[in-house]
Amino acid sequence: MKKKIYLTESKRKTITFYLLISPWIIGFLAFVLGPMIISLFMSFTKWDLLTDPKWIGFDNYTKMFGDSLFYQSLKVTFVYSIFSVPLQLILSLAVAMLLNQINWGVKVFRTIYYIPVIVSGVAVMVLWSYIFNPEIGLINQVLKMVGIKGPGWIFDEDWAMTSLVVMSLWNIGGTVVIWLAGLAGVSKDLYESATLDGANKWQLFRFVTLPALSPTLFYNLIMGVIGALQTFNQAYIMTDGGPNNSTLFYNYYLWVNAFDNFEMGYASAMAWILFIIIIILTLIIFKSSSSWVYYESERK
Amino acid sequence: MNYKTTKILWKTFVWIVLIIGTIITLVPLFWMLSTALKSNAEVMQFDMVWWPEDPKWSNFVEAFTTLPFGEWTMNTIFITVFTIIGTLLSCTVVAYGFARFNVRGNKTLFIILLSTMMLPSTVTMIPQFVIFRELDWINTFYPLIVPSFFGNATFIFLLRQFFMTIPTELEDAAKMDGLGTMGILGRIILPMTLPALTTVAIFQFNGAWNDFMGPLIYLSDPDDFTLALGINFFKGENNQVQWNYLMSASVISMLPSLLIFFFGQKYFIQGINLSSGIKG
The missing domain is CATH 1.10.3720.10 (MetI-like)
Known part of the structure; x- marks a missing residue:
């Protein structure tokens, strides 16, 4: 004989809540919390993926x-x-x-100012490496038109950081x-x-x-x-x-x-x-x- | 100088600055398009060529035939479509739970959800790689698609904010009529949520389409590459970069995002405003 179980309204609400959010809970355990614990453990080991990990305590941190x-x-x-x-x-x-x-x-x-955000990605970075090209890049060619010899931008260690800030x-x-x-x-x-x-x-x-x-x-x-x-x-x-x-x-x-x-x-x-x-x-x-x-x- | 002249001068100044900003924003993109159409000789020219004399539209064909850009585009579309499906399914359900069921644990779990947004991706990157390697999922699309079926903190937050703005009267009425939770969600809430779902779909499209680190970790066979990986591969492969082909491939890869943006602009604005917690 089947016995019908009666749940109180609040219990039913609680169960529904957890069922609804269960995808996130599973994802959180599998892709966030679990990996975090593994990562913390790994940080105390030496591991090259091929051989077994070796416990080395705080050596990585020191x-x-x-x-x-x-x-x-x-x-x-x-x-x-x-x-x-x-x-x-x-x-x-x-x-x-x-x-x-x-x-x-x-x-x-x-709209116009938002376009760079839309196209952000590898294509934009590749575009900027071209723009920063010391010989044929856009910036230095424009500078040359007004008689300035531009720097080496991302190819010059004194300018690379400036270049990336400008790009940002x-x-x-x-x-x-x-x-x-x-x-x-x-x-x-x-x-x-x-x-x-x-x-x-x-x-x-x-x-x-x-x-x-x-x-x-x-x-x-x-x-x-x-x-x-x-x-x-x-x-x-x-x-x-x-x-x-x-x-x-x-x-x-x-x-x-x-x-x-x-x-x-x-x-x-x-x-x-x-x-x-x-x-x-x-x-x-x-x-x-x-x-x-x-x-x-x-x-x- | 009277008040009126000052005002006109000020307005003129504002417009000039805004137009200069527009030029700075657009010139790199114009330059990309012009380079995409240049001949090999024009690309290497040391003097400025603003627009090629004889635009070579064939460069687009050339770029797609010398390297498997067609295949890379298909891979990218495949991954993007499935992550959008996964994101919409999971985030809607989870966000609805957080928005409407004020039971014990809701607040705490929601704070945990929010704090995961601060977690740098590198903390979970290596263990995730190890886990997917154990599952033999390296060089498949699974690591890039499957996680999207388990929710995304930003989108859950965004949708929850949206659900909170919908009055509960309709749902209460539907409950009286005996509709279950999924029925309410599907028949009452979702139709009203379409704008917010479109926003999420668009953001997810951009994220998946432009994702670089994910494919970089999991895909090493050039046949499986996405556009983002392919373009980077194309750049690194030749010592003498063929900028015209590279730029035509880049133009193509940006086109879908640009088109979606121009047609779905209001969804972007709404999404940004919702996710920054400001009323849209």
Whole structure:
């Protein structure tokens, strides 16, 4: 005899919830948590994928302290982040503010500025390696027309980093769109009352626009930093980390260790150090945010 | 100078700056197209050739016949289509769960979901490679397709935000009429969610189409390459890069993304606004 089981409403809800999200839970266990545990374990071993992994304790982590290329990759990644993220933020905010000044044509400009984000990928990096070509590339040919002999760009170790930062500024369309959404949310009343109080343009920007945009800045800053710290494609496709390791990005060096040198343990340890760095930086930004991020609801 | 002149001058200044920005944005792409149409001699010329004298449209054919770009395109389409299907199926269901079932565990799991977005991909990259190697999935498309059937944190977040904006009255009514959860999701929610689903599909299309690291890890046989890998392969293969062919292949590889963008622009804007937590 079949016995019908009666579940309370809340129990049924709970079961449905877990059934619905089960794909993500399985995926999380199989592709995130599981691999994280394996990765942590691997970081304490020496493993070339062919022979059995050998437990070596903290050796991979101590090895980093004596590895000059590790320091170089940290330096390259930090320098890139410190220049590209703020410059991207400032430039994209400036573009968004200018777009906010005009009455028509905003959509056309927004579309055009967003195109580089759409086409981002290998094709764009290949295009930029061509643009940066010292002899036949676009930049140096234009410079030559005005009588300047351009540098070697990505082929010159003193210019390679600058080149990649310049390239990153071409890609600000996504951030511009986010700024525009933020600007649309700034209350008009605030502008009016500040203007009545005699605020000039700079004061309006500094004391009305900027605080109102601070949640947007917060979001853009965190996403920008996390993204910049994980730069890989530029180094792999355009520079091979060179010349003379001047663009040896952290993730590129990690990749070389994993898939060229087959140092799976060392590469895993490097991945964890990067994770820790990202956590610390994010925490710093989060902690500091209480003093510079203003939410509309708090003012009420 | 009176108020009106200042205003006109300022507007002119704004327009000039915006137009300069437009030129800087578009010139590299124009240059790509012009190079794609140049003859071998024109590419190597040291003096500026803005537009080839006799545009060689045959370069596109040339690029596709000297290397298997046709096959690479098919591979890319195959992978992209299946990841879009997987993403839409899994993310919709999961996001609906997070949006509508306020039970114990929901909040905690949602925070875990959000925090996985911060995890650098390299932490899981190597173990995933090891796992897929154990499964004998290296040099197959499985490692690139299968994970998409298990949800993607960003898209789940985006869809959940969208579901939250839909009032629950309709669902309550449907429940009274005896419709089950999947029925409600399929017949009531999905039709209203089409714009958000289109947004997810478009973003997933771009992600899969342009993905480089994934194919780079799992595909080593040139027959299996995606367009992204193929273009990089083409660049590295010759010491003397044939820029005109390389650029024509690049133009082709960008075309689908560009077309989708021009026709589906509002979905992009909506997606960006939703995922950055700002009302669209």
